[in-house]
Amino acid sequence: MPIPLPAHWTLLPRDFYRRHPTEVAPQLLNKILVRDDGRAGRIVEVEAYAGSEDPAAHSHRGPTRRNATMFGEPGHLYVYFTYGMHWGSNAVCGDIGQGAGVLLRAIEPLQGLDLIRSARPGARRDRDLANGPGKLSQAMGITGEFDGADLVAPDRGLAIVDDGTSPPDTPAVGPRIGISQAIDFHWRWHVPGHPHVPAWRPHPSKRRTPLK
DNA sequence: AGCCGGATTTTCT
């Protein structure tokens, strides 16, 4: 069942996702993540994860039960569980079998603020509602039930749309956060100076050292 | 504003 959208909001086509995640990621900035319950937010921070070429990717060592969605059709949502309590949301990219995706790290809530606030009871300020992959998923009510959801031909009330806002001409770039492998890949992009992106980070505030 | 530790459980080695 289709998601009711404002007239000028258009679904992103399948081919949008059928590219390398480092190409898709910056293009996802300023797009909108929408749910059929009225929740919507502008994507303001993303990270690219490739397949076998990327030691930090869940898909690096090939398909498993957890990452199976990453190896499927692009334009679906890969939802993973980590740290015993947090969900992360990715748009699957590239070709089938590649295992690539773009992690959605932060959105600026636009619609359904009442629902989003009640989903994030701990948030003091609105800028804390969805400025992190776990917070974003919690704000939008995304859990494992949404793993594999189609974002192009929505089957679970979730989609990514274009409202006519272009991606930033010069998106800010930096290293990915919370990983211990391939920290030299600068595969994180965000809207420069956006208030709903965590304060300017020239480097991760907490860098884990690889276990020896 | 930054650093630190605890929470909590799935996943794969």
Place this chain on the structure above:
DNA sequence: GAAAATCCGGCTT
């Protein structure tokens, strides 16, 4: 059995 694509609260500057 250890690490994990994190978050939060509490403590120190």
